[in-house]
Amino acid sequence: MCGIVGYIGQREAQPILINGLKKLEYRGYDSAGIAVYENGEIRLEKSVGRLSNLEKKLEKSPMKGSIGIGHTRWATHGRPSDMNSHPHMDERQQFAVVHNGIIENFLEIKEELLKKGVTFKSETDTEVIAHLLADLYDGDLVSTVQKAVARMEGAYALGIININEPDKLVAVRLASPLVVGLGENENFIASDIPALIEHTRDVYILNDGEMAVITADRVQLMSTTGELIERTPFHVEWDVETADKGGYDHYMLKEIHEQPRAYRETLNNRIDHENQRVDLSKEIHLSEDEIRAIEKIHIVACGTAYHAGLVGKYVIENLVRIPVEVDVASEYRYRNPIITPNTLVMVISQSGETADTLAALREAQKLGAKVLAITNVNGSSVARDADEVLLTHAGPEIAVASTKAYTAQLITIYLWGLYLAQIRETQSEEVIRQYIQALSQLPTQVEKLLEFAPTMKQFAERYAHYEDLFFIGRSLDYAVSLEGSLKLKEISYIHSEAYPAGELKHGTLALITNDVPVIALATQEDVYEKMVSNIKEVNAREAYILGITLEGNEEGLSKSVNEVIAIPRTLPLLTPALSVIPLQLLAYYAALARGNDVDKPRNLAKSVTVE
Template sequence: MCGIVCGVAERNIVPILLEGLKRLEYRGYDSSGIALLDSEGQFRRVRSLGKIVNLEQNIQAQSSEFNGHIGIAHTRWATHGVPAENNAHPHICNHQVAVVHNGIIENYQTLKSAQLEQGYQFTSETDTEVVAHCIHKQLDFSKSLLTAVQQAVTHFEGAYALGVISPEYPETLIAARKGSPLVIGVGIGEYFIASDVSALLPVTQNFIFLEEGDIAEITRSSVKIYDAKGIEVERPIKVSQQTASAVELGEHRHYMHKEIFEQPQAVIDTLEGRVTKDTVLTSAFGHQAEEVFKTVKQVQIIACGTSYHSGLVAKYWFEDIIGLPCQVEVASEYRYRNPVVQDGTLFVTISQSGETADTLAALQQIKKLKSKFNIPTLTICNVPESSLTRESDLTFLTHAGPEIGVASTKAFTTQLVALSLLLTSVGKTLGLMDAKQEQKIVHGLLKLPGLVKQALAHEDEIQEIANCFADKHNALFLGRGTMYPIAMEGALKLKEVSYIHAEAYPAGELKHGPLALIDEQIPVVAIAPKDDLLEKLKSNLQEVKARGGQMIVFEDEESGVSSDKEFKVVKTTTNVGRITAPITFNIPLQLLSYHVALIKGTDVDQPRNLAKSVTVE
């Protein structure tokens, strides 16, 4: 993995491929490359380590010779083989097949051993090279590039999204997907494929979304799509609502900063059409949602990373507010054990991209049990055309807009908004929440954009506090109740963008081990809303103070922690409730991580080793 852009057109394809790669940079990558067929029908390829600007410079060094009407391009995030030019895509076999690939071929070692015996030579450490060799071998027995790819994929175990070209079929581009997303962009006399709609927005807003197992044969004049059984099928053309300008930086230095400050509007957009002044519209989850929610006995949330933290907050809400059992589990663990599945479980998946491989696999695993149990599925997602939204019974689309920074910010906030609406819809449908409770939650949510703006107004104070981390290598985050998963999210953000090791603990756990870490060299960040656990938290903070720890506290105006002059305190907000508090207190932690990263000089938007859309295990 990580990003694919390919095309066949009447014009020079190179500028389109380069622009597409730039629009996929947010996904994270370590190398990039382009292969095309020139005017003489021969492969020309350029690959580079590092940023796409390096690829551009290498292409410019070839002058006007590097151009063509059909080509494939890729940004790679290393899975097999270190970041190196020879491991970068595209991979070419015997000057006859060129391939770009997202995903993982799990049986590549077996295939590689067989191909070595057949006389194939390997120039990389990747699993992708076996794909090129396998398609090349099938060309000897096939009547077209399409049939060669159809035969080749039967040998692959794992996940793949493929773009394939060959000089033997100079007008044909083949696209194939299983487990990794791939879309076809429809132009006028030209077609493109990409792993993400955003890559193609400058050239089209019309897209065909390939289904699991689909293989497409694409020329300048036509697209023919075949399902996993080889039967030609029709897939609808959909018009994307995204725009090319939506992913521009504007006045901001980084996408992360831009997206942090977009959160008030993202909350407004996510609430729009989903609430009245007093109620939540259950139909926001689908026209069948009310009937589905009537059968719910418990909730199971599956997610990864930041989305997992949003699920942990929701667990507190479901059990504390409406008394409904709620379990939350990391998708990569859930899918590889034998979970006890109970009838009447609402199975909720959460993902910014809707393509997270482990979360998607967990959903597919549960769907196999639907013949035995009543297990309605619901996904909360930011991308309407994603795999998770297509696979789930019910869907709630957050309206965060494109999120480019690898470290999720506005997607997390809108996930929490979505989960609060789910809590309210399920609660009132089951008779576990009365109209007065619902009204209180809705009124709080309607105030949320203002509360977020209020928290953002403290950026200068937070920027000053960030200097405390300039020479630090470790940090501790503390919270109680719903603030514990917010502390986890704060620690994750700091790790992701500043590379400082950070851990989060429930504040009451300090005495059970973490106090051993406390000294004057470790900053301790605490979240202190005015709630039932505030006095307990204050006692925990005194334990840190007594051991010389550097305390940084984000508090409610009325929490009173600021009375202790030895603490660095930011009064971030006031009048927050049980639903709005975790959302609001998360904002200053995002700003803290961002400004620490600036001080550390790290790559804020594209942290090392990380990818935005994790479409492999």
């Protein structure tokens, strides 16, 4: 969660910090604050609520200084308040600290400091760090930080400045993302690349247990125990415009409309069109013998990525005939998973920094599994730690509610399933050719679906006043229903649930009344008649029903539903890449109709970097 920034150079720090925090506000927006060294002291300003509240305070009294740190918070320890906002300082105001993560042993450290007479002002674990630094200070910022982190357990990305060494900024990372940006006579830190790319595209991505000692003209990398590290900077390819709204009202709407491009980019250079085959050989280093030896696959992910994994189960089991289990990452480690030498674990994470997914990845490797990661961020923790990596190429996704990252994950899963099927020869060349042709048509089909945006807006405005809503579907439609339901509730705050349509008569039908709208997905031809039967059960309870089906089925389905949306026809396994588009639009316009902040839904953050 949380976003941190830092600057040291020759320009004024305040505007750089504020602009960086704007790019990171998707990581948390319970409060914001900055600390800047100015005229021999560290000035601190922070405010509960959105970053705009902090900006209003700073308008009255701007900070003048060329080194500083900033923070936008998603509350974990301590309620959202001015006092619990970051940065935090020690009693003598020598140290200022920003922190993303959780210090698990903060109570133990706090008790020790309380016995020494230290007074705490906040409820946070982060304030402990500032006081610990002051207690351990030996006249050298770097060695003091090293002694402090040796005492700390948990997860942290830290930015630290000290009044006695105003030419130095120290950054430390353990299990929370942190990037160092390299400029000309200035340098930067941030939780994520979008906060840096208007200043530089050359970055160091810190690994766990590493720190950076940063001055205006130098960045020195080292371990937290002091060993120096040499590393080539990573060059960021995408530009500033990619991370901006591009004329759309919200990032989410922009990202929905970017999906055709994301499909094309994710497919690009992975299909041998001449031979009509999927080619992942430049990215996947597993030998063909190792791929043939796979006996079982575990897919592990959280939230939207978990829903992509559920689609992946259908795809891989159908194409490759390998049994697939799908787990919520936060539960995976604790069920003592059965992993054999021929088990492949797939982890899916948009950010590549999801704490639960990272923990599951490391547990799987500890138990002897090879891990394949599907992620959107090259150089992320998941990408670095996994044995194999497939990037989704969705581009930066800023809105908290994931759209293009989800569908790019689906495209990557399709490619992976076809690649396995080719090597294991579980599908004929003709079937592979059909899938490649159908995949190539998806971007254009999505563009056609996006033309329905005004229609979905009308539907959404009709649904927006309801407080309860159900999604139903069978087979792959059920997996997509779960994602549609999540999108709706996370940004519109409408209570929404998704159910396998065949389960309605086993209990859920009791909740269906004429006050409960139902979104019914009916795109799977092999269960279409059964799905229509389930829809009729709902219709008999006088629920208002929106049906989503394939082109050509509209007339038949319209006899059982109130309204119909038809998606272009494609191969059955590929329908999720299309059927989810109207559900994303429905969620967006419902949230808009209810007056919600679409890009920053309450209580949520984009990247979940704490367990």
